[in-house]
Amino acid sequence: MCHPLPRIVLSLAALLITAAVPLQAQQADTPPPSQETLPTADLLEGDAAEEEGGSAEQMAAPAPEPLMQMGSDWPYYGGDAQATRFSTLDQITPENVARLEPAFTYHTGDLPTGEAEGMYSPEVTPLKLGDDLLMCSAMNILISVDAATGEENWRFNPGVPNEAIPYGATCRGVTIYTDPEAAPDDLCATRVVQGTLDAKLVAVDAQTGAPCEAFGENGTVDLWQDLGERVPGWYAVTAPPTLARGILVTGAQVLDGQAEDAPSGVIRGYDAVTGELAWAWDLAAPEQNRHGPPEGETYTRGTPNMWTMGVADEELGYVYMPLGNSAVDYYGSNRSEAENEYATSLVAIDVTTGEEVWHFQTVRNDVWDYDLGSQPTLLDWQGRPAILLPSKQGDIYLLDRETGEPLTPVEELTGLPQGKIEPDYISDSQPVSAWHTLRKAPLTEKDMWGFTPIDQLWCRIQFRRAIYEGFYTPPSAERPWIQYPGYNGGSDWGSVAVDVERGVIVANYNDVPNYNQLIPRADADEVGLKPIDQVEQRAGAPEGAGDPQSGSPYAINVNAGWRNDVTGMPCTRPPYGGIRAIDLETGETLWDRPLGTARRNGPFGIPSMLPFDIGTPNNGGSVVTASGLVFIAAATDNLFRAIDIETGETLWSAELPAGGQANPITYEVDGQQYVMVTAMGHHFMESGVGDEVMAWALPAD
Amino acid sequence: MTNRDTLPSNLDARSRNGLVLVLGWVCILLGAVLAAGGVWLITLDGSLYYALAGAGLFATGVLLNHHRLAAVWLYLVVWVGTLGWAWWEVGADLWAQVPRLVAPTLILVLVLICIPALSRRR
Numbered sequence: 001m002c003h004p005l006p007r008i009v010l011s012l013a014a015l016l017i018t019a020a021v022p023l024q025a026q027q028a029d030t031p032p033p034s035q036e037t038l039p040t041a042d043l044l045e046g047d048a049a050e051e052e053g054g055s056a057e058q059m060a061a062p063a064p065e066p067l068m069q070m071g072s073d074w075p076y077y078g079g080d081a082q083a084t085r086f087s088t089l090d091q092i093t094p095e096n097v098a099r100l101e102p103a104f105t106y107h108t109g110d111l112p113t114g115e116a117e118g119m120y121s122p123e124v125t126p127l128k129l130g131d132d133l134l135m136c137s138a139m140n141i142l143i144s145v146d147a148a149t150g151e152e153n154w155r156f157n158p159g160v161p162n163e164a165i166p167y168g169a170t171c172r173g174v175t176i177y178t179d180p181e182a183a184p185d186d187l188c189a190t191r192v193v194q195g196t197l198d199a200k201l202v203a204v205d206a207q208t209g210a211p212c213e214a215f216g217e218n219g220t221v222d223l224w225q226d227l228g229e230r231v232p233g234w235y236a237v238t239a240p241p242t243l244a245r246g247i248l249v250t251g252a253q254v255l256d257g258q259a260e261d262a263p264s265g266v267i268r269g270y271d272a273v274t275g276e277l278a279w280a281w282d283l284a285a286p287e288q289n290r291h292g293p294p295e296g297e298t299y300t301r302g303t304p305n306m307w308t309m310g311v312a313d314e315e316l317g318y319v320y321m322p323l324g325n326s327a328v329d330y331y332g333s334n335r336s337e338a339e340n341e342y343a344t345s346l347v348a349i350d351v352t353t354g355e356e357v358w359h360f361q362t363v364r365n366d367v368w369d370y371d372l373g374s375q376p377t378l379l380d381w382q383g384r385p386a387i388l389l390p391s392k393q394g395d396i397y398l399l400d401r402e403t404g405e406p407l408t409p410v411e412e413l414t415g416l417p418q419g420k421i422e423p424d425y426i427s428d429s430q431p432v433s434a435w436h437t438l439r440k441a442p443l444t445e446k447d448m449w450g451f452t453p454i455d456q457l458w459c460r461i462q463f464r465r466a467i468y469e470g471f472y473t474p475p476s477a478e479r480p481w482i483q484y485p486g487y488n489g490g491s492d493w494g495s496v497a498v499d500v501e502r503g504v505i506v507a508n509y510n511d512v513p514n515y516n517q518l519i520p521r522a523d524a525d526e527v528g529l530k531p532i533d534q535v536e537q538r539a540g541a542p543e544g545a546g547d548p549q550s551g552s553p554y555a556i557n558v559n560a561g562w563r564n565d566v567t568g569m570p571c572t573r574p575p576y577g578g579i580r581a582i583d584l585e586t587g588e589t590l591w592d593r594p595l596g597t598a599r600r601n602g603p604f605g606i607p608s609m610l611p612f613d614i615g616t617p618n619n620g621g622s623v624v625t626a627s628g629l630v631f632i633a634a635a636t637d638n639l640f641r642a643i644d645i646e647t648g649e650t651l652w653s654a655e656l657p658a659g660g661q662a663n664p665i666t667y668e669v670d671g672q673q674y675v676m677v678t679a680m681g682h683h684f685m686e687s688g689v690g691d692e693v694m695a696w697a698l699p700a701d
Numbered sequence: 702m703t704n705r706d707t708l709p710s711n712l713d714a715r716s717r718n719g720l721v722l723v724l725g726w727v728c729i730l731l732g733a734v735l736a737a738g739g740v741w742l743i744t745l746d747g748s749l750y751y752a753l754a755g756a757g758l759f760a761t762g763v764l765l766n767h768h769r770l771a772a773v774w775l776y777l778v779v780w781v782g783t784l785g786w787a788w789w790e791v792g793a794d795l796w797a798q799v800p801r802l803v804a805p806t807l808i809l810v811l812v813l814i815c816i817p818a819l820s821r822r823r
Contacts, residue, residue, distance in 0.1 A: 445747055446790045449800055454731065456800040457738045457751045464745035574796045614796060 061352045062245035062278075064314050065180055072668035074128040077173045077240050078495070079623070079665070082378035083311045085497035087666045090627035091673035096698060097629060097642045097652045103674055103695040104150030110137035111691050112169070114162055120689055121168030121661065122680040123238075123493070123620070128667040129176055129190075134206060135693070136171040138680065140196040142204055148669040150695065154209030156202075158220070163232040164198035166255045168683055170238040171197070172309065172493070172662075176206065177243055177272040188212035193272065195237025195250050199223040201270060216275030223252065227263045228298040231533045235263040239493075242319050244312035244351040246272045249319045251306025254327055256369065257547025257556060258531035260334070262327035264298065265305030267347075269319075269354060279354025281347075283323075284338040290354050302327045302551075303336075304343040308493050309375035311387070313401060318348045318357055320387055320401075324371030330475050330518060331552040332367050333425045344370055346389050348404060358404030362391050364427035367475055369487040374495035381407060381584070388498065390491035393471075394438030394509060395431075396582070408435035408587065419467075419474030421518060421554070426474045436587040438490050438509040438580070442470040443482065449573040451603045455564050459571035466515065477518035477554060486514035486560060494621030494634060494663055498584065504645060506630050508579040508595055510617050513572060515562040519546055524555035560684075561617065567603045575615020577635060579622070581645060591648035596635025600687075619685055621663040623675070633660020633677045636687050640664070640677050640694075654696065659687020672697050717818035718768075724811050725765030725772075732759030750786050754779055754805075761812070770819040776812045780805055 068075035070087065079085045092100065112120045116139075126135035126145075132153060133145040140160045144153035174194045182189035190206040193215075200222055203215040211219030223237065224230050234255050241248035247269040254263050266289070269278040282289040284300035293299055303326065310321045323346070326332070326339045335343070345361040363370050374390040378401065381388075385401040398407045411434040418426040445463050450456035467473060468482040475481060489510040496507040519529070529548040546557040562571045570576060580592035594615025601616065602608035618634035625631075630643040633656060640660050641653035658681030666675045676695045681688035735755025743752055757779035764772035787801035 446797075449797065452800055452804040453751065453754065454734060454738070457735060457742060460747055460751075461738060461742050461745065464742060464747045573791075573794070 062247055062317070064317070065246055067314055068129070068176065068178070073130070074126070074665040074667050075176055076127070077125060077175070077309055077663075078311065078375055078377070081312065081314065083309070083375050083495070084377055084379070084500055085495075085621060085663070086500050086624050086626075088626045089666055089668055089673045090625060091668070092625065092629060092642075092666075092675065092698060093627040094629060094644050094646075094651055099698055100642075100652055100654070100675070100696040101699050102654075103697040105695075106133075106145050106150040106152070106693040108135075108137040108141065108143060108680075108691040108693065110139050110141055111689060112138075116162040116165055116169060118683055119165050119168055120680070121170050121682045121684060122678065123170045123172045123662050123682070124678045124680060124693075125173045125663040125665060126676065126678070126693060127174060127176055128665060129206070131669060132206070133676075133693070134174055134176060134192050135678075136174050136194045137691070138169040138171060140171050140194060140202070142174065142192055142194060142202065142209060144192075144206070144209060145693065147667060147674070148672070150693070156204045156209040156211070158196055158200065158202050160196050160198045161232065164196075164236060166197065166233045166236040166238075166253050169197065172238060173240040175240040175243050175248065177203075177246070177248070179273050180246075188214070191215070191272075193241055193248055195223070195239065195241055195252070197236040197238070198232065199227075199235050199237060199252060201237075201241065201248065201250065201275065203272075203275065214274060221270055221275040223250070223268070226293050226298055227266075228301060229533065231263075234258065234532050238307060239309045241270075242310035242312050242321070243272065244314055244319050245317055247278050247351045248272045249310060249312075249321070249349070249351065251310075251321065251323075253307035254305040255532055256327070257329055257549050258327065259533070259548065260302045260326075260328050260551030262302045264300050265303040265323070265327075266299040267306050267321055267349065269349075269351060281349055281354050281356065283342045283347075283356075284336055286354075286356065300338075303339055307371070308373050309495075311376050311378055312351065313378060313385075316385075316402065317350060317352050318401070319351050320376050321347045321349060322372030322374065322376060322389070323347055324373075325366045325369055328549045328552045329369040329547075330367050330516070330556040331422065331549060331554050332365050333422045334552065335365075340365055344372055346372060346376060346387070346399070346404075348401075360389070360397070360399055360404045360406075362389075362393070362395065362397070362431065364430055365425055367422075367426065368472070368483055371487070373489070373492040375493070377496065377498050379498060379500070379584075388496070388505070390438075390496050390507060392485065392487060392490040392492060393432070394485060394490035395433035396436040396438070396491075396496075396505070396507070396587070397433050398435065408433065410434065413472070416472050417469040417474060419476055421475055421477060430472055436582055436589075438507060439471070439485055440511055443468065443484055443513060443572060447572050449571060450564060450569060451567065455567050455569065458566070459564060462515070462571065475516065475518050475554075475556075477520055480515055480517040482513050482562070483516055484513035485510065486512050486562075487558075488512060488560065488617065488619070492619055494619055497622045497624040497630070499624040499645060501626060502628075502645065503584040504590065504624075505582040505584055506579065506622050506624055506645065507582060508577065508618055508622060508632060508634055510577045510619075511615070512561045512570065512576050512617055515559040515571070517557050518554035519557055521553050521555070524548060529555045568605055569603050575613075577615050577618040579630075579632065579643070579648070581648065593648045595632070597637045597639065599639075600637050617685065619661040619682060623664050623666050625666060631664045631666065631675050631677075633662065633664060633679070636685050638679070638687055640679075640696075642675075656690075656694070657688070657692055658690030659685055661685050661687060714818065717815060720811070721765050721768060721815045721818050724808075724815060725762045728758050728762030728765060728808070730762075732756065732762055750783075754783060757782075758808075765812075765815065765819075768819050770816070770821050772819065773812055773816060776809065780809045
């Protein structure tokens with residue numbers, strides 16, 4: 001009747017004691033330009049000899065390159081280069097979708113072993129180019145599969161060790177790059193690039209899977225370079241690099257909540273052909289570290305990171321990077337000015353120079369872990385080049401792509417509570433989108449839930465005991481506080497799909513609170529919370545026992561999805577997730593419905609088998625087709641479904657062997673349209689484990 | 702020889718008496734938990750319902766243990782009150798009604814089954 005709400009494993013019960021790590025000095029000042037920037041200066045002075053010389057390659061400003069067209073393919077993570085997830089294919093229609101049949105199932109063979117048990121969250125979305133599907137597995141095995149038959153063409157295993165898994169083993173996808181100067185038959189003329197959990201960029205030939213030897217060292221670039229001490233699992237890439245003008249741009253997931261002295265959130269651009277560092281954007285030292293930090297130093301540690309998918313405007317030459325929060329999520333008084341300026345912002349970076357163009361901040365002084373997780377989408381909106389940005393708070397913003405100016409109304413919430421922990425740091429005002437938000441009304445005691453009056457009563461007592469002053473209630477230590485929406489969204493990494501022909505945004509979202517409490521350092525030490533670099537053995541997937549937040553005065557304990565500690569059921573009433581259609585012109589809701597049935601969920605983890613739409617938590621986005629269908633899995637009922645974009649009605653569904661917490665795709669081979677989703681489960685969403693890549697198509701008549 | 706006509710109803714009566722006792726103690730136990738938690742909730746400025754319903758359930762259990770028909774009337778009052786309160790809180794939201802109505806209605810059915818084993822006098 002209720003669902004096992006994902007419980008984040010914020011950290012390990014086995015993490016033990018740490019003394020406070022000394023506050024780390026942030027490098028905000030700007031020393032003289034480093035050696036690497038000098039050639040550019042030479043160029044400006046018109047030194048022709050230099051231009052022709054050895055440094056010419058460094059100086060050539062990357063020019064726009066042809067975009068891959070979508071048509072029958074799915075060449076980018078978000079479908080097209082704009083990340084609309086809109087396909088013009090229309091063979092499968094609302095009228096015939098009920099006749100879909102399984103076309104093939106491919107098994108990657110990548111299943112957890114040893115300490116990786118309970119840590120798999122693959123979230124994989126394949127790309128389709130020509131006749132091939134190109135993908136990575138949870139542990140970064142690169143694979144090419146025949147898109148019509150599911151037969152494997154090749155695979156390349158970079159050998160990522162289990163200890164590299166950060167929060168979960170995730171590889172959302174790969175990036176395809178075709179070198180415009182290579183002959184079509186050259187090895188690596190078209191290459192597949194991924195970022196790995198052990199922090200490498202790996203490039204292989206799209207035809208054969210052979211490593212691209214000219215890329216880095218034998219096809220590999222080491223991203224640990226200039227980050228400081230290598231601690232496996234602390235710095236991991238889970239998203240495909242963003243490609244613009246032949247530059248691959250990547251950030252990384254820096255494991256949350258460990259310590260202020262964490263690996264840097266630096267964003268780096270690499271030449272897609274050679275793997276050479278083109279630039280680095282270190283938000284706390286952008287000038288000094290543009291071409292790497294000075295000898296013996298590292299990129300600024302503990303800065304907000306970019307763990308999700310960006311998007312690029314090839315013509316403008318900008319990449320748009322959704323930033324997360326600082327390494328310590330729930331305490332901010334000792335963050336640097338630069339961190340406060342950029343955390344939880346969308347940042348536009350000029351890919352030709354590595355310089356920031358603009359940024360747009362969605363939370364001031366974020367102490368709620370409201371990382372921007374959704375890939376933004378490029379659109380033309382009312383004649384303006386726009387970028388659409390969904391947030392975990394549920395707000396949907398439309399910004400000018402060139403300037404970052406909001407195109408739709410942004411309002412200020414004022415007089416917000418500032419709490420007792422750090423009232424000088426907590427902002428008393430926050431921006432919200434007045435154009436559209438997925439956020440629901442604040443919780444009341446009546447919203448408490450359970451299976452019987454007794455567990456409902458227990459949740460009501462907890463509600464009344466907690467500190468809750470609505471949206472943006474600040475953290476507290478003496479009593480728990482309620483954070484609503486929780487850090488799972490709103491909109492998370494699955495992002496939204498945009499039907500550019502009908503002018504409709506399709507957004508799925510979560511609707512769950514978190515029940516949190518700060519733990520004073522002395523108490524955290526007593527129960528033995530310590531960060532990843534000081535733990536000898538990381539346990540598997542433990543109960544959320546707290547993150548150490550070393551270097552700040554408090555550790556943090558999060559009950560994600562606020563579940564009853566006895567029954568495991570959520571303390572709040574359903575729905576826990578939904579999907580809605582939004583008019584792209586006006587921002588008005590066209591329809592809104594719960595997403596996910598109760599079939600797999602029930603008290604004490606017992607499946608209820610109830611086929612009713614209760615609305616479960618969901619992770620993973622949707623695809624929209626020109627024929628008016630929305631395909632989405634995402635929910636914890638492990639169903640893949642087709643929804644009528646006009647009405648919101650489910651027209652077809654299929655059971656998956658494990659959770660479909662991944663973005664689906666659709667493509668065409670030899671006149672046959674396929675829809676595809678990976679069914680690999682998700683540890684946080686408690687949706688099983690699998691290695692299936694599954695395709696459906698209409699039967700041949 | 703035993704009387705073939707009375708044997709089944711004797712068994713029936715015996716099992717009904719057993720049900721009354723078990724149900725009586727279940728109501729006392731659940732009523733006590735609800736009442737105690739309900740008082741805690743009231744001290745936190747929360748809903749009055751749980752303390753009241755818990756007291757009603759507790760009293761129903763005591764009456765059941767005494768085989769009093771008044772248990773049925775009292776529980777009907779508790780159940781009708783629950784129905785009204787639940788509607789007032791969340792109306793036609795069926796999922797929200799699950800914790801409010803499912804278990805109390807189940808208890809109502811069990812209490813009604815007990816009627817033949819209860820008496821009007823003490």
